[in-house]
Amino acid sequence: MPTPTESPSPAPAEAGAPVIEFTDVEKRFGDNVVLKDLNFSVARGERVTLIGPSGSGKTTILRLVMTLEELTGGYIHIDGEPLTHQQRDGRRVPVPKKQQKRLRTRIGMVFQQFNLFPNMTVLENIIEAPVHVLSQSKQEATQKAQSLLEQVGLPDKADAHPTSLSGGQQQRVAIARALAMDPEILLLDEVTSALDPEVVGDVLNILREVADTTNVTMLIVTHEMGFARDVSHKVMMFDGGRVVEEGHPETIFTAPDHERTQKFLGAVLGH
Numbered sequence: 001m002p003t004p005t006e007s008p009s010p011a012p013a014e015a016g017a018p019v020i021e022f023t024d025v026e027k028r029f030g031d032n033v034v035l036k037d038l039n040f041s042v043a044r045g046e047r048v049t050l051i052g053p054s055g056s057g058k059t060t061i062l063r064l065v066m067t068l069e070e071l072t073g074g075y076i077h078i079d080g081e082p083l084t085h086q087q088r089d090g091r092r093v094p095v096p097k098k099q100q101k102r103l104r105t106r107i108g109m110v111f112q113q114f115n116l117f118p119n120m121t122v123l124e125n126i127i128e129a130p131v132h133v134l135s136q137s138k139q140e141a142t143q144k145a146q147s148l149l150e151q152v153g154l155p156d157k158a159d160a161h162p163t164s165l166s167g168g169q170q171q172r173v174a175i176a177r178a179l180a181m182d183p184e185i186l187l188l189d190e191v192t193s194a195l196d197p198e199v200v201g202d203v204l205n206i207l208r209e210v211a212d213t214t215n216v217t218m219l220i221v222t223h224e225m226g227f228a229r230d231v232s233h234k235v236m237m238f239d240g241g242r243v244v245e246e247g248h249p250e251t252i253f254t255a256p257d258h259e260r261t262q263k264f265l266g267a268v269l270g271h
């Protein structure tokens, strides 16, 4: 198990078919082409950090996987199944909504701004999807929620409302809510960017533990390069809507003579 100072070993070679696959993905907002002919794949259990200049489309990639944005070109496959569009008789057509919904239940996302339901208690936030989407009994979902609240260090907050919690506490609830669905894929979108510096470490340690103790596939957008280095098997750098560099974090973060890497690290670290 990696300690916080070690990088993880490469993802297992037997990982097999990709669990996330982008094929010729294009995303445009009006005339603004954000992603163009984007191709990459992520193996099962692999943890990949996306880095790149502001506006390069990192968040958009996560939101496309979560089906929060409409895919304007190309294909995304989850575990070999088309997520939003497929080819039929040489044409690109949408997949049935039911299929999209089913695949989506296997994906969890934690957002920069927590996105908890303010009118629900912490417990209600966590059990909402397991009960309504996975049809778990309320009792089963509540039991699991309690254990997740312990895992994130908030065992006595089940009845609290999100607004009465600090940012760090809200983010821990959001992590518990994502984990309550037992996701195969966890998307982390700058999850510490809205937090006070003194609580960032606590939240990252919870996520380190998730990385150490589960086989969940992770796509991570973060400015916390220490965290990225500790948990990622791979770092992918984006620019101009494409992957311009990828590699093991040790290679990417420590290549002193690599001009482009240094430029990107400078950009993300604000140097």
Ligand SMILES: Nc1ncnc2c1ncn2[C@@H]1O[C@H](COP(=O)(O)OP(=O)(O)OP(=O)(O)O)[C@@H](O)[C@H]1O
Pocket (backbone or CB within 6 Å): 029, 032, 034, 052, 053, 054, 055, 056, 057, 058, 059, 060, 061
């Ligand atoms: N809902 C939207 N409507 C219009 N344009 C959008 C929308 N969401 C994102 N964009 C545009 O897409 C581009 C990529 O945004 P995105 O947030 O994915 O970049 P990012 O790499 O995550 O940036 P940052 O590091 O600053 O968070 C930007 O030009 C942004 O303005």
